[in-house]
Amino acid sequence: MPSDEPDDAQRAAPLARIGRQPSTSHAELSHVALQLFIEHGFDNTTVDDIAASAGIGRRTFFRYFPSKNDLPWGDFETLLDRMRVFLRELPADMPVVDALCTAVIEFNRFPLEEVPYHRQRMELLLNVPSLMAHSTLRYTAWRQVLAEYVAGRLDVPVDSLRPQTLAWAFLAVSLSAYEQWLKHDDADLIQLLSEAFRMLDTAFDRQEHSLPPASPPSPPGP
Amino acid sequence: MPSDEPDDAQRAAPLARIGRQPSTSHAELSHVALQLFIEHGFDNTTVDDIAASAGIGRRTFFRYFPSKNDLPWGDFETLLDRMRVFLRELPADMPVVDALCTAVIEFNRFPLEEVPYHRQRMELLLNVPSLMAHSTLRYTAWRQVLAEYVAGRLDVPVDSLRPQTLAWAFLAVSLSAYEQWLKHDDADLIQLLSEAFRMLDTAFDRQEHSLPPASPPSPPGP
DNA sequence: ATACTAATGACACTCAGTGCCGAAGGGAAG
DNA sequence: CTTCCCTTCGGCACTGAGTGTCATTAGTAT
Structure with a gap:
């Protein structure tokens, strides 16, 4: 779990505030x-x-x-803000894709003692259907942060193809790495992320893109 | 809308079936x-x-x-089956990534007269929060189809990093293309998809991946 | 003590989704 | 035509999430 105090002592502290105190947090x-x-x-x-x-x-x-x-998401907005700041402060001459890699990895680095807790959270988020579905909305906000950075760097609209596609792709790769992480107790998330980014990098290598004209019509889908 | 009959005459046809007839479809x-x-x-x-x-x-x-x-999803499973078959019948020496590109594009080709209807469907699916969330579950099934193909071709487990990452990435790119398609009335979906795939292809070009060691710990996220 | 403020919690309500069960509508055998 | 056997239909009651309203509680400031 992100923000807020460590664990206990929420209702203590008679803050100099007006009105009734919140009874929890x-x-x-x-x-x-x-x-x-x-x-x-x-x-x-x-x-x-x-x-x-x-x-x-x-x-x-x-x-x-x-x-x-x-x-299970806790205070996600705060984390997004942190990533926004992190991106903003990266050197302006860093290749955009590298910047994204760095930021995403940074975003997913956290103290050792929080790892078990984080695992439990993510276990739920990536396995419970109802939560998987709901998380989509958070991911949208997450993607938006990346897309805004890319758009700024490339000086194109945020909602144009390139920023959106990159943001989507990075989300995809991150989630894929998370799935692996959850599947192997001893896995290192950071390492998996790097590996997954690299894989995307080389996935398209070693072949030209023929993209044949394709055959007769067939129905839709995502 | 996928499968089923064109529009009317559902309750006609006294099929040689036992029991009461369905009153709709x-x-x-x-x-x-x-x-x-x-x-x-x-x-x-x-x-x-x-x-x-x-x-x-x-x-x-x-x-x-x-x-x-x-x-709004209609009979999605049938479409997935169709894509599975399409993939299976591709030449075995086609580069995996090309195969995926082709299949996804094929999957999203459909008759002109259905375009407006499809647009409305997708407009809902990609904009209504509740539907966006729910669609995640369908996307999971979609990804699974791609992942299975990749796993078969590469002879690795379906749930290993490479098939999953590729499947995720292709979903990401497809959705990104769909977003563009919905945003521009005159856009051609097939063209956007090709363009987006190509973009992913070249996104990582022209720079080495430094992936700096990164700084102090910070909380989690997707 | 009094006034003001903010959080609380009880109540009632809407809507999605499910289990249960009798009734409606159809074919087939007598 | 009647009876039996299916299968779908739809009413009813129930759970559980989420929301609007409003009186109550617990604080601070005067």
Whole structure:
């Protein structure tokens, strides 16, 4: 889990603030919920369970998180901001693709002691259908960060083909690396990411692109 | 819309079948629903509306489609089968990446008269958050088809890094092309796809991959 | 003590999705 | 035509997510 305080002491600190104090925090809810998800499964855990377990009312829960699906993500926006800054401060003469590689890798580097926790989170996010689906919306925001950088560097519109395609491709490769990471207990995420980027790099090598004219019509799809 | 009959005459044809005749069809429901979605918006259309508009009971609706989100996809599995076959029948000495390009392009070729309909479908699928999210699950099946082909060609496990990364990358590029297609009324999808594939091809050219050692730890993300 | 402010939680409501079960509509055998 | 056997239909009740409303609670400032 990202941001917020380490774990305990949320309701302490009589901050010089006006009005009633919050009775919990994003981080605490995230923790409590993740625990329940791992114990009983995501689908078998109701929002009532979570609220009860956190000692708050059901209605209050929805003031902290817009949906049950948002719990495992925690405070993603803050992370995106960090990546934005990181990209902005890279040397302007660094090849765009290298910049993206570096930023994405940096984005996925985190302290050793957080690894197990992160694993659990990602295990859920990449395996529970409901969460897989919901995560798409987060990925969109993530891609947007990359696309904006590329667009800035190349001086083209953010929504044009090149920034969007690169952003999509980097997301794709990252997720692919994550899948491998989860599949092997001893894997190193950073290494997998580098490897996956490199693979994309060389995937198209050693052959010309014929792209034959293709045959008769056939229906649609993504 | 994929499979099923052109549009009308669903309840005709006294097929030599036992038991009561179905009172509608996937295709008809898809049509009715899509109409409503376009008219009133996806979120403002309830399943009751759709059922009523199709002249069936709400309960019956869920016997045709497992969820409201599945409506715009129609019979996707059939399309996937078609792509599987197409891939299988490609010459075994064609470079893997070329094979994927060809298959994906083939998969997205469809008769002119269906283009407007397809556009509407995809407009929804790529813009309505709820549908964007749900589509992820379909994309997973789509990726699996590509990954299986790559794995077969390269004689490695389906769930290993290379097949998965390639599948992800091709999905990414396809979606990126689709976004462009939707953004420009006069765009040619096939052309955009080729262009996007080529871009990925050359994206990594003209620079070595430094991938610097990177700095201090920072939290996670996709 | 009083006024103001912000968070809480109870209640009621909408909508998606599911299990259950009797009823409707069709073919086939008597 | 009647009966039996299927299969689909659709009503009902229920769970669970998410939202609007509003009185209540717990703080700070005066």
